[in-house]
Amino acid sequence: MSRDQIKTKVIDIIAEMVGVDHPPAGERISEETTLDDLGFDSMDVCEIEMSLLDEFGVDFNMDGREWQTVGSIITAVDSWMNCYSDC
Numbered sequence: 770m771s772r773d774q775i776k777t778k779v780i781d782i783i784a785e786m787v788g789v790d791h792p793p794a795g796e797r798i799s800e801e802t803t804l805d806d807l808g809f810d811s812m813d814v815c816e817i818e819m820s821l822l823d824e825f826g827v828d829f830n831m832d833g834r835e836w837q838t839v840g841s842i843i844t845a846v847d848s849w850m851n852c853y854s855d856c
Contacts, residue, residue, distance in 0.1 A: 782820045800840030
């Protein structure tokens with residue numbers, strides 16, 4: 770899966786959480802968007818982790834506490850997917 774495909778899916782997950790339609794969400798939610806900008810708290814981060822597990826089979830085991838931006842989530846998923854396909 771390409772980084773662009775991962776980006777689209779991650780933004781879709783986040784857009785659904787904040788109640789924004791995509792692709793207009795792509796105009797409001799970018800890789801630079803912080804989780805604070807979206808008003809997310811630790812419970813929202815847990816929900817993102819569960820959604821990533823459902824969508825990609827990725828289990829971050831609470832690594833999401835380190836995520837600051839949408840881009841950091843995309844990078845984490847992309848790295849996991851690349852490791853999984855190469856390992």
